[in-house]
Amino acid sequence: MPQVEIRELKPATDESHLEQLLEAYMEIFNHPDNLGYLSLTQIPFDEDETKKWLIRSQDQGRRYFAVVGDAARILAISVVKADPRLGFEISKLAVRPEVKYQGFGRLLIDCALTTAAGEGFQAVDASVFADNDATLRLTVGAGFTPVRMTHHLRADGGDIVHLRKYLDPE
Numbered sequence: 183m184p185q186v187e188i189r190e191l192k193p194a195t196d197e198s199h200l201e202q203l204l205e206a207y208m209e210i211f212n213h214p215d216n217l218g219y220l221s222l223t224q225i226p227f228d229e230d231e232t233k234k235w236l237i238r239s240q241d242q243g244r245r246y247f248a249v250v251g252d253a254a255r256i257l258a259i260s261v262v263k264a265d266p267r268l269g270f271e272i273s274k275l276a277v278r279p280e281v282k283y284q285g286f287g288r289l290l291i292d293c294a295l296t297t298a299a300g301e302g303f304q305a306v307d308a309s310v311f312a313d314n315d316a317t318l319r320l321t322v323g324a325g326f327t328p329v330r331m332t333h334h335l336r337a338d339g340g341d342i343v344h345l346r347k348y349l350d351p352e
């Protein structure tokens with residue numbers, strides 16, 4: 183694996199994080215290879231709307247982790263929702279298509295698990311479209327178990343598999 187680091191970006195409070203994350207978010211999440219697995223409506227993420235979401239993220243418990251490579255290039259992003267009342271959820275995850283299958287998705291999953299455990303959560307949730315073989319293999323390989331399904335949620339009728347991993351108490 184090339185030398186990379188994982189950084190938590192704070193777009194609600196840091197203008198440079200906001201710019202860096204917005205640019206990478208639009209490129210990675212809207213890439214045709216990725217969008218179908220990320221958007222319920224299958225409509226691309228709108229830049230102005232996404233910027234508003236990033237600015238409001240702190241109030242809404244959304245946090246952003248990025249795999250950062252050479253020249254500070256963001257290679258992969260995860261969005262997690264952490265709420266002491268509701269739980270810890272990996273809500274989005276995507277890797278630049280040209281660097282897929284190099285372990286970055288797994289790095290972000292492991293980062294979410296470590297972060298959740300460090301903050302006292304006892305479980306981590308993830309939701310994956312039922313036809314997303316790569317992410318199902320990734321999450322099951324990381325110890326998640328399917329716990330329920332939601333049917334016909336995606337615009338084309340696609341179903342969602344909800345998975346959970348229980349964490350060992352520290």
Ligand SMILES: CC(C)(COP(=O)(O)OP(=O)(O)OC[C@H]1O[C@@H](n2cnc3c(N)ncnc32)[C@H](O)[C@@H]1OP(=O)(O)O)[C@@H](O)C(=O)NCCC(=O)NCCS
Binds near residue numbers: 275284285309314
């Ligand atoms: C799914 C995704 C995040 C995986 O990231 P990645 O960096 O390519 O995956 P990794 O290299 O960390 O692979 C880890 C494991 O995931 C699974 N996996 C990853 N890509 C896979 C593929 N194309 N086919 C089958 N399994 C795959 C494998 O189990 C792999 O472990 P292995 O190498 O021991 O077999 C990435 O392919 C992606 O961005 N997909 C589009 C967006 C998406 O589906 N996001 C998830 C929404 S819930």
